[in-house]
Amino acid sequence: MFKSLTAILLISISLLLTGCGEDQYAIERKYWHLQKQAEKIFKNPKVSPPNELIAVVQLFTDFANKRPNSSLAVDAEFTIVRLYLAKENYDSARAKLKRMLDKYSKYKLICSESLFLMGYTYEADKKWDLALEQYRRIMREYPDTRRGIDIPIYIAEYHRTKYQPEKMVAALQEAIVHYRALAIRFPDSPVSFTASILVGECYLALKDWQAAVDTFDNVVNTYKDKAVVDNILFNMAIIYQRELKNGTKAKEVLERLIKEYPKSALAKQATALLGEWSKK
Amino acid sequence: MSSQKTPAPSIVKAYDITVKSLKRHPALFLPFVIFLICDLISLAALYLAPRAPFIKLFGPVIRTFWGERFLHYPLNFLLLPKLASLARMGVSIVFGSLLTGMAVAIMYNIYNHKRVIKLSEAFKLALKKYLYLFIVVAFFTLLFYFLLKFIPKGLLYYFIVGRHKQLLFLGINFWLGPFLLIVNFLLAIFIQSAFIYAIPLLIIENEKLLGAIWRSFILFIKLFIPTTIMVTLPMLFYVPIVILQHKNAFLVYRVFPEIVLLISVLNAALSALVVDCMMTVSTTVLYLLHKENKVS
Numbered sequence: 001m002f003k004s005l006t007a008i009l010l011i012s013i014s015l016l017l018t019g020c021g022e023d024q025y026a027i028e029r030k031y032w033h034l035q036k037q038a039e040k041i042f043k044n045p046k047v048s049p050p051n052e053l054i055a056v057v058q059l060f061t062d063f064a065n066k067r068p069n070s071s072l073a074v075d076a077e078f079t080i081v082r083l084y085l086a087k088e089n090y091d092s093a094r095a096k097l098k099r100m101l102d103k104y105s106k107y108k109l110i111c112s113e114s115l116f117l118m119g120y121t122y123e124a125d126k127k128w129d130l131a132l133e134q135y136r137r138i139m140r141e142y143p144d145t146r147r148g149i150d151i152p153i154y155i156a157e158y159h160r161t162k163y164q165p166e167k168m169v170a171a172l173q174e175a176i177v178h179y180r181a182l183a184i185r186f187p188d189s190p191v192s193f194t195a196s197i198l199v200g201e202c203y204l205a206l207k208d209w210q211a212a213v214d215t216f217d218n219v220v221n222t223y224k225d226k227a228v229v230d231n232i233l234f235n236m237a238i239i240y241q242r243e244l245k246n247g248t249k250a251k252e253v254l255e256r257l258i259k260e261y262p263k264s265a266l267a268k269q270a271t272a273l274l275g276e277w278s279k280k
Numbered sequence: 281m282s283s284q285k286t287p288a289p290s291i292v293k294a295y296d297i298t299v300k301s302l303k304r305h306p307a308l309f310l311p312f313v314i315f316l317i318c319d320l321i322s323l324a325a326l327y328l329a330p331r332a333p334f335i336k337l338f339g340p341v342i343r344t345f346w347g348e349r350f351l352h353y354p355l356n357f358l359l360l361p362k363l364a365s366l367a368r369m370g371v372s373i374v375f376g377s378l379l380t381g382m383a384v385a386i387m388y389n390i391y392n393h394k395r396v397i398k399l400s401e402a403f404k405l406a407l408k409k410y411l412y413l414f415i416v417v418a419f420f421t422l423l424f425y426f427l428l429k430f431i432p433k434g435l436l437y438y439f440i441v442g443r444h445k446q447l448l449f450l451g452i453n454f455w456l457g458p459f460l461l462i463v464n465f466l467l468a469i470f471i472q473s474a475f476i477y478a479i480p481l482l483i484i485e486n487e488k489l490l491g492a493i494w495r496s497f498i499l500f501i502k503l504f505i506p507t508t509i510m511v512t513l514p515m516l517f518y519v520p521i522v523i524l525q526h527k528n529a530f531l532v533y534r535v536f537p538e539i540v541l542l543i544s545v546l547n548a549a550l551s552a553l554v555v556d557c558m559m560t561v562s563t564t565v566l567y568l569l570h571k572e573n574k575v576s
Contacts, residue, residue, distance in 0.1 A: 023332055025331045025353055026331075
């Protein structure tokens with residue numbers, strides 16, 4: 001009995017030791033512990049001593065250099081940039097981003113993110129014009145990436161938070177032109193669909209309600225067979241009812257939503273809204 | 281059959297015999313040690329699930345039922361207690377049933393013949409009844425599992441589909457939080473207590489399957505207080521573990537992820553060597569005392 005118990009124990013220990021080499025899981029584990037070190041700086045960037053930053057940056061650099069083929073290596077390099085940003089060490093952050101742009105020049109997602117962070121270093125350094133230069137470069141060179149799609153609205157949002165209404169309006173108009181061009185450049189693609197919706201969102205921000213519903217209507221008619229557009233129909237109905245005070249049109253759109261998407265969760269809300277409006 | 285009511289056996293006496301038997305005959309622990317080893321092997325395999333070569337076996341299952349993210353560090357530790365609990369159910373049904381039968385056979389011989397039978401002898405005795413033991417343990421394990429699944433689903437349906445904000449003046453956070461923990465605990469006590477005598481009845485009295493389940497339930501009603509106490513007391517050891525496992529996410533992110541594995545190992549050890557051992561042996565003794573009272 002004792003022998004068989006010992007054998008089972010030995011098998012268990014050997015099972016535990018299996019995979020102790022550095023596989024993807026081991027890399028993730030190592031990276032998670034590194035992130036915990038970085039967290040200390042992120043939590044209190046002003047209090048943490050400079051040598052702590054140097055030590056943590058070195059750990060991340062070693063991690064990235066030892067595992068150049070891991071996706072976490074890129075993440076480690078971005079964490080280094082964010083650490084410099086947290087410590088307001090903008091020059092080091094920009095130098096690191098420049099090296100990343102050269103190193104990963106073939107990967108547009110990494111490049112667009114690097115350019116965004118580069119712009120952000122200028123923005124945090126209160127050099128908006130230089131930041132804008134980087135943001136426009138993303139719009140030009142990487143328009144179909146997530147950052148490329150988000151950035152025109154990000155610029156408008158910046159002016160809104162800085163209480164610059166004229167610049168915000170100009171940025172939104174520029175965004176509309178950009179998104180329309182994008183929809184034409186990437187026809188019948190998810191980029192085109194997203195860009196078309198964002199045109200409508202820009203009109204909403206400009207409070208041009210009629211242009212917004214016209215745009216959304218166009219999106220619905222173009223993409224109804226390729227994508228689920230129940231939420232766009234719902235938003236259109238709300239705009240007709242609340243902003244354009246056109247109850248008939250709002251009702252018509254909601255009825256279309258219920259008819260075309262009877263199983264959608266929004267169909268239930270639409271039915272409830274129709275009931276509510278009919279009481280009034 | 282005597283019409284006079286048989287007096288309930290004393291809990292103190294049952295515990296006294298249990299503790300003395302465990303002290304004098306450490307062989308009584310063996311079935312539970314074997315169960316612990318089986319449980320630890322399954323836990324080790326689950327801990328290694330995101331790594332080669334185990335990922336080939338567990339990867340597709342985890343990906344399908346819980347998602348890819350639980351195959352990565354440290355999120356795999358959030359899923360580990362749930363997987364360990366499911367694995368323990370399987371281990372309990374397949375091996376635990378046989379091992380509990382062996383433990384009951386050993387205790388019966390210690391009580392009646394003042395001797396420890398060989399483990400191989402106990403194994404043969406339990407193996408003869410394995411099919412029944414398997415069905416009994418599977419029955420109450422699955423009953424517990426499905427009841428546990430049904431209650432949160434019912435609550436979620438009430439709050440989310442029914443769009444209710446409160447139930448008996450309390451919000452969703454209470455009902456899906458502390459309330460569920462308490463209900464789980466009470467359900468575990470009730471189901472264990474109701475069917476705890478089924479295995480002694482199968483092994484000692486050579487009862488048939490349905491007869492054992494039915495008589496176990498009748499015996500539970502007759503010996504309601506002593507049985508409930510003898511099941512509840514060892515289960516109280518679970519309380520700190522249950523609380524710790526409820527705070528799983530906090531432990532992973534605020535302490536260190538591997539603590540979840542340590543808690544799971546502690547849970548397995550406590551479950552096999554304290555809770556299961558005390559519960560099985562003491563209720564077998566209680567049954568034997570009750571039988572003795574009945575005869576005398």
